[in-house]
């Protein structure tokens with residue numbers, strides 16, 4: 029999504045400013061002022077005000093969605109339908125249909141990024157949760173869904189007072205393929221299983237209604253950006269015309285799984301296609317990717333939308349079609365339903381006139397859009413009389429919601445290094461705490477991108493200062509061209525302990541800006557090292573960032589006694605940090621992505637989309653699934669203040685797949701068998717039970733990651749995540765974590781041409797810190 033609206037909209041805005049300038053005193057000007065203080069929801073079929081609408085079947089709540097949609101579409105002229113193909117949709121007054129703005133965002137709280145959301149004095153703020161990269165580090169599906177639920181409650185509350193829409197273009201389920209990507213912070217990390225589970229849970233939290241009506245939506249979610257999109261602007265290579273060259277295998281086992289899960293398991297109401305091309309075709313104009321896969325194979329129940337101005341880019345930046353009308357026709361014929369931007373509004377009529385697109389295709393598109401609005405109750409009359417009609421300003425930024433924002437940050441924070449005697453700090457024995465660094469006292473940095481207007485901020489300095497007396501030195505700004513080393517050393521030398529809050533912000537990594545270096549910016553490392561050298565107590569390095577940082581210098585420096593990663597932790601980030609630093613909360617977060625050394629990015633071309641290593645070219649591969657080289661920290665790393673012991677109580681050594689008489693693999697040796705069509709592996713499952721004991725002194729939540737190293741067939745990953753669970757244990761207590769695995773699903777890999785194959789032979793399961801060998805035979 030572009031932060032700046034479509035060019036046309038900017039022009040329109042300038043035009044209106046100009047008009048206002050000339051007619052400054054006239055009434056005419058008022059019309060062009062920014063719309064302020066709409067105080068009620070936008071909805072269709074307002075039969076209370078206009079009883080004649082009652083006669084329209086599309087307003088009849090007793091009919092099914094498709095009957096109502098068919099009735100509505102029949103009543104519209106082609107011109108009217110075309111106005112329904114863009115995010116700022118048209119008005120049809122004679123049918124009681126008001127203008128609807130499709131573009132609202134809720135990546136980690138209701139955001140003002142899209143024009144559908146406005147903060148004003150009625151609802152000035154909304155709860156700002158951590159950026160998803162930190163939330164995903166909690167590995168807690170309940171948390172993912174609970175956040176979604178709270179966000180949709182706040183969205184409905186804001187909708188009811190005219191400040192937000194019902195269609196949210198969140199979450200971002202792209203894979204964080206390369207540490208330089210500026211938007212990695214928006215994602216759930218580098219692993220397809222984690223990203224899928226994050227996406228599904230967040231979508232459910234947003235969409236599922238409390239009355240259990242399965243086909244109705246609380247708000248509509250959207251999984252974006254389909255697909256293989258993860259370059260924004262790197263050395264001048266831009267997302268708008270980048271051609272991602274992706275193998276079928278990588279597409280099917282890395283890039284597409286989260287989208288597939290969103291649709292099949294999350295029942296998401298929308299998928300957004302990306303700006304880039306995949307193998308030479310723009311995703312928003314690719315019939316196979318849209319009509320073929322999303323609609324055909326996965327059976328999306330909802331609408332497919334473009335990223336904002338994707339069609340402009342397809343034409344202007346990619347020169348993919350000869351005329352604007354061809355672009356419009358290409359995308360509609362490929363299966364697109366809605367255009368963020370104005371392209372389809374302008375060029376669809378021409379495309380029809382030229383015979384490039386049939387009206388039936390436009391009917392399909394608007395039907396998918398209307399069906400989504402029907403499922404939201406938009407055509408059911410006044411929302412005040414519907415399930416969420418009572419929600420309003422009082423339901424936004426509640427105490428509970430703000431506490432959940434703090435809880436989410438606590439659950440996500442990852443403890444990466446902890447020398448004995450360092451963390452947690454005892455607030456009683458710390459008389460003076462030096463708090464140093466560019467991110468120590470900046471509220472805005474904590475909320476990351478796609479932010480809203482948070483209820484209230486607690487910075488690290490505020491949070492730490494609530495428990496102990498602090499002395500603060502900024503040290504330098506984020507770019508840290510010249511660190512004020514001497515001042516920082518002075519306060520550090522006099523303090524009982526030091527917390528350095530370093531890292532990045534949106535000037536370093538963001539949408540439209542990928543990184544070159546993955547080291548701490550400028551002289552930040554120097555500042556850390558210098559401060560550590562004079563400190564007499566614990567030195568806690570806190571990294572606030574979206575992406576991983578090469579902090580090897582600090583890992584190796586014994587004077588840096590602890591390292592914490594806090595992502596962009598949201599509005600309550602400083603409070604959550606203090607909870608962890610003082611041991612009010614025992615950290616349980618795990619890294620959702622590999623932290624590479626700088627040498628990795630020096631060597632690897634960001635535009636190389638391959639996940640798998642290539643010994644011929646020296647390409648080292650990507651993510652813990654394929655990369656074997658040195659790391660600073662690994663996917664799944666994260667320490668606790670207590671210790672846990674694992675015992676495997678149930679795990680089979682052999683699993684046998686029954687094959688029917690005459691199956692080819694009964695006579696010849698097979699490395700793998702088909703996972704989809706094979707009868708033998710259907711419904712074949714097994715259990716893994718792991719006893720976990722908390723043998724330390726502090727209660728805590730423990731994350732158990734279950735990986736497998738499959739047999740080395742079909743260029744399979746060296747290791748990949750199958751599932752994860754979280755368990756809370758008081759000191760000296762124990763519990764059992766249970767995994768139920770499905771042979772077809774969990775012991776299969778994607779082969780070179782994109783087919784799922786069950787790999788026969790030795791699977792090494794990694795369960796917590798244990799390894800277990802399981803042989804799969806026929």
Ligand SMILES: *[C@@H]1O[C@H](CO)[C@@H](O)[C@H](O)[C@H]1NC(C)=O
Pocket residue numbers: 383384385386
């Ligand atoms: C429009 O529909 C007609 C009749 O089904 C078909 O022959 C024609 O190919 C279609 N045109 C396009 C551009 O798809």
Ligand SMILES: *[C@@H]1O[C@H](CO)[C@@H](O)[C@H](O)[C@H]1NC(C)=O
Pocket residue numbers: 544545
């Ligand atoms: C990356 O780091 C190198 C070496 O420290 C430095 O010369 C260069 O200016 C940095 N590049 C950017 C874009 O920060």
Ligand SMILES: *[C@@H]1O[C@H](CO)[C@@H](O)[C@H](O)[C@H]1NC(C)=O
Pocket residue numbers: 168170171174435729730754755756
């Ligand atoms: C997962 O998150 C939920 C919601 O915040 C929380 O209640 C639960 O305790 C968490 N689970 C664990 C094991 O920490």
